Amino acid sequence: MSTQFKVMNPATGELVKKVNYNTKEEIKQALENGHCAFKKWSKLNAHTRSKLLKGWSQIIQENKEEIAEVMTIENGKPLKESLGEVTYATSYIDWYAEEAIRIYGRTIPASTETKRIVVTKQPIGLVAAITPWNFPAAMMTRKAAPALAAGCAFIVKPAEETPLTTMKLIELAHEVGIPKDAIQCVNGKGPEVGALFTDSEYVRKITFTGSTPVGKSLIRNSADTVKHVTMELGGHAPLIVAEDADLDFAVTQTILSKFRNAGQTCVCANRVIVHESIVGVFSEKLTEAVNRLKVGNGMDEETDIGPIIHEKGFLKIVSQVKDAIEKGAEVLLGNKYNADKEQGYFFVHPTVLKNVDTTMNIMQEETFGPIVPITTFKELDEAVDIANSTPYGLAAYFFTNDYKVGTYLHDHLDFGIIGWNDGAPSGAHVPFGGMKESGLGREGGSEGIEPYLETKYLSIGHYDQ
Incomplete structure (x- = not known):
C-alpha cells in the first residue's frame, strides 16, 4: 500500500495535499496511548473539562474562515455552507461543554432500612470514531464533544476524501490544552482502520456515521469484544x-x-x-x-x-x-x-x-x-x-x-x-438518529452524552448500632 494518499479538489480535480497513511503499528500505538490518556482525562474534574471544551470552540471560531476554506477545497460544498458548518460544529462543543457539568447520579430508596442505594455515571473508556466526508467538521465534533465531556478519550479516522478539516480541528484542540493523546486523528483505509478499532482491547466504544452496509459490518466486528456502538447510517x-x-x-x-x-x-x-x-x-x-x-x-x-x-x-x-x-x-x-x-x-x-x-x-x-x-x-x-x-x-x-x-x-x-x-x-440541542436500518443510538441533545457513560449501581449495607 502507498504510504500517502491524495486529497483532491472535487471542483477542479487539482491536488490539494498529500497526506501520510498511518501504519498499522502507529494506529495500534495511538490506541494504547488513548487508553492511557483516558485514565488521566477521566479523573479530571468536569468543570476543567468544560472549560477546555469552551476554549476549543472559541479557537475554532477564531479560525472559522480558514477552516471553511479548507473544507470547501477538499469537499466542494459552497463556502457559505462551509462557514455554516463550522458554526454548527462548534454548537456541539458548546452544548456538551455545558453537559459535562450536568452528569448526575441519583439515590434510590431502598427496600430495607439496612441499605442505601446510589447510582453513578462514569465514562465508558476510549472511543473510536469513523466519520464521513460530507460533513467533515460537524460529524467529528458531534462525537468528540460528548465523548470528551463525559471523560472519555477519543480517536477518529476521517474520510480519505476530507481529512484536512478534521486534522485542523484536532490541532486546535491540542492548542487550547486538551491532551494530545486524549483526542487523536489517524489516517488509513476504512476497512483496515475499522478492523484495528473493532479488534482493539483498548477501544470500548465505536461511533460511526456512514453507509448502512459498513455500519452493519462494524456492529458484527464489535461483537467479539462486546463494544458499545452508536451508528448513524443511511437515509432515504x-x-x-x-x-x-x-x-x-x-x-x-x-x-x-x-x-x-x-x-x-x-x-x-x-x-x-x-x-x-x-x-x-x-x-x-x-x-x-x-x-x-x-x-x-x-x-x-x-x-x-x-x-x-x-x-x-x-x-x-x-x-x-x-x-x-x-x-x-x-x-x-x-x-x-x-x-x-x-x-x-x-x-x-x-x-x-x-x-x-x-x-x-x-x-x-x-x-x-x-x-x-x-x-x-x-x-x-x-x-x-x-x-x-x-x-x-x-x-x-x-x-x-x-x-x-x-x-x-x-x-x-x-x-x-x-x-x-x-x-x-x-x-446540537436535539437528539439526532434513526430507526430501522438507519442506525442505533442518538447524537445531540441531553441524550447524546448517555452513550459515552456507564451506569454503576452501588448498594451499601449497614447495621444499626
Missing part, C-alpha cells in the same frame, strides 16, 4: 406535501432540505410525495425555484450547488436518473452534467423528475445528489406506506397546516427525525 428521506399545505413555503423548505451540499447528506429529502390534486402547481413552483440555483466551484460566492465528491457517486446518480426515465419518469428540469473523468471533476445540475413510482431505483436506493423525484398520493395512508416502504428510518418531512393530518403523520411515520413544516430540523 420522504417529504410529504399534503393537500392543504402552503405550497410556496413547502417549495422553499424542500429546496433547503434537498440541495444542501449538492444533495449529499443523509437527511436530504429524497422522495417527494405530493397529493395528486396539487402536484401540477407544486411541480411548477418547485421547478421554477430550482432553476435559479447556480452550479459551480464552491469558492465562488454565487454558487449554490458544488460538485459531486467523486466519480463513484456521480455514476450512481446518473444511473438512477437513467433508470427512472427509462421506466417513465418525466424530466421537468436538469438531467445535465458537467463532468470530466480525466480532469477529475463531476457536476450534476439540479434535476426535477415527475411521474416517478416505486419501481424506480431512485425510490428505493439512497440518493446522494441534487435530484428531486416527485410521486403522488390520494389518501394519507398511501403516502405513509410509500414513506415507510424502505429499510431506512432516519429523517422524514411533511407539510400541512391541519393538526389532525400532522398528528397522524407524526404517529405513523417510522423515522427518528421528523420535520413538520420544517426542512432543517437538526441542532
